[in-house]
Amino acid sequence: MITQLKKHLLDEFGIDFQNDAYLLEAFTHASYVNEHPKEKLKYYERIEFLGDAVIQLCVSEYLFARYPNLPEGKLSKLRSAMVCEDSFSKFAQECHFDEYILLGKGEEKANARQRSSLLCDIFEAFIGALYLDQGKAAVEQFINRVVFPKIDLGWFATYMDHKTELQELLQQSGTRQIVYSMVSEEGPDNAKTYVMQVSVDGEFIGQGAGHSKKAAEQMAAYAALQRLK
Amino acid sequence: MITQLKKHLLDEFGIDFQNDAYLLEAFTHASYVNEHPKEKLKYYERIEFLGDAVIQLCVSEYLFARYPNLPEGKLSKLRSAMVCEDSFSKFAQECHFDEYILLGKGEEKANARQRSSLLCDIFEAFIGALYLDQGKAAVEQFINRVVFPKIDLGWFATYMDHKTELQELLQQSGTRQIVYSMVSEEGPDNAKTYVMQVSVDGEFIGQGAGHSKKAAEQMAAYAALQRLK
Numbered sequence: 001m002i003t004q005l006k007k008h009l010l011d012e013f014g015i016d017f018q019n020d021a022y023l024l025e026a027f028t029h030a031s032y033v034n035e036h037p038k039e040k041l042k043y044y045e046r047i048e049f050l051g052d053a054v055i056q057l058c059v060s061e062y063l064f065a066r067y068p069n070l071p072e073g074k075l076s077k078l079r080s081a082m083v084c085e086d087s088f089s090k091f092a093q094e095c096h097f098d099e100y101i102l103l104g105k106g107e108e109k110a111n112a113r114q115r116s117s118l119l120c121d122i123f124e125a126f127i128g129a130l131y132l133d134q135g136k137a138a139v140e141q142f143i144n145r146v147v148f149p150k151i152d153l154g155w156f157a158t159y160m161d162h163k164t165e166l167q168e169l170l171q172q173s174g175t176r177q178i179v180y181s182m183v184s185e186e187g188p189d190n191a192k193t194y195v196m197q198v199s200v201d202g203e204f205i206g207q208g209a210g211h212s213k214k215a216a217e218q219m220a221a222y223a224a225l226q227r228l229k
Numbered sequence: 230m231i232t233q234l235k236k237h238l239l240d241e242f243g244i245d246f247q248n249d250a251y252l253l254e255a256f257t258h259a260s261y262v263n264e265h266p267k268e269k270l271k272y273y274e275r276i277e278f279l280g281d282a283v284i285q286l287c288v289s290e291y292l293f294a295r296y297p298n299l300p301e302g303k304l305s306k307l308r309s310a311m312v313c314e315d316s317f318s319k320f321a322q323e324c325h326f327d328e329y330i331l332l333g334k335g336e337e338k339a340n341a342r343q344r345s346s347l348l349c350d351i352f353e354a355f356i357g358a359l360y361l362d363q364g365k366a367a368v369e370q371f372i373n374r375v376v377f378p379k380i381d382l383g384w385f386a387t388y389m390d391h392k393t394e395l396q397e398l399l400q401q402s403g404t405r406q407i408v409y410s411m412v413s414e415e416g417p418d419n420a421k422t423y424v425m426q427v428s429v430d431g432e433f434i435g436q437g438a439g440h441s442k443k444a445a446e447q448m449a450a451y452a453a454l455q456r457l458k
Contacts, residue, residue, distance in 0.1 A: 045300065045301035045302075046293065046299075046300070046301050046304065048301065049289060049293065049301045049304050049305060049308075050289050050290060050293045052289075053282075053285045053286040053288075053289035053290070054286060054289075056282050056285060056286070057282040057283060057285070057286045059282075060278060060279050060281075060282035060283075061279065061282070064275065064278065064279045070275075071274065071275070072274035072275050072277065072278045073274075075275065075278050076278060079278075136365075
């Protein structure tokens, strides 16, 4: 398993993992350890404990720098939306980490490999392993590719409420008419991408894309805010 | 305020702070910003958001390395005990940070300077400022001096339950008599230090100190575990 996983990491992410023990620990579930007592394996929970704190800092640092005017309450909401089981399990699947988990037979039958909580744990454990193996810069490079682009795809846009911010900014100079309208709608039903634009008093001020109309509106508002500030 | 604070940081902790803006932000409360609108100050909440994640990682990393055999559940409990309002407000006071907070008049009257939640915020904000100014190694050096020694003083010992761990280890080889007894009790009533020892079947196996008998027993059990493993 480790050989294939290392090849996968190198091919897909350019990560040349050095210490196999960290990687093995990160992808080993307790149920597998219990079924193979002679192998004296460690399961992923300790390394996940570390990984959780690593990604929390990397995401915090990124948001702090990227949104210099966002108040703390919004930064926290956005961080919570990014650093959660729902997101992390999706990242784990997108990285095909589910294929490499060492699971006990019972858990395998119970379909644990697709369980969102387990996938989230594995993602955090991998971050912990990468941190131990290659340090924070390597983790940043990885999440820069896997996590942060999702912001611009509008994954977390509903948590940011740029629309309210835009409205408040524009109305400082009197009531104005803000209109959101759809530019396009693409892709199959289960993976649609919407493009929305926003105009003020009939003038175009921003455009954004997202997986829902609401998310795309938020991204359009964000683009407008960047432009107006 | 900044000049005195910088002198204090240099004299007490050897920290030569470079960017005054970070330090000012970390010690400025929203109430002060509201009372001084012309100064265009930032208040500490954003930098505290960052500092919280920084100290969370530093503490996690330390615990992960120091207790290689502690399962994740116990690491998490210990981290929660260390990274909390109660501890951080004490650290802030110990570092005399309370003396440098820029507070509005109303909050000053309401005695906010001694409020535990505010002191905790300021401690995290300072960590965020130090991280931005000098990076993670400088934060580690600081908490290595201010935070980690408290572990050996038994501050968080009740969260670790070394006593149960010791009992389980010793009883693997049959029932044995584990006895804790007091060695000494020193200091004034409000700041006592207890030293407790633990013996098994009459033989001394460890000794520890703490601010309560319970904490000192936990530290004695921890010392015994280190010795027996």
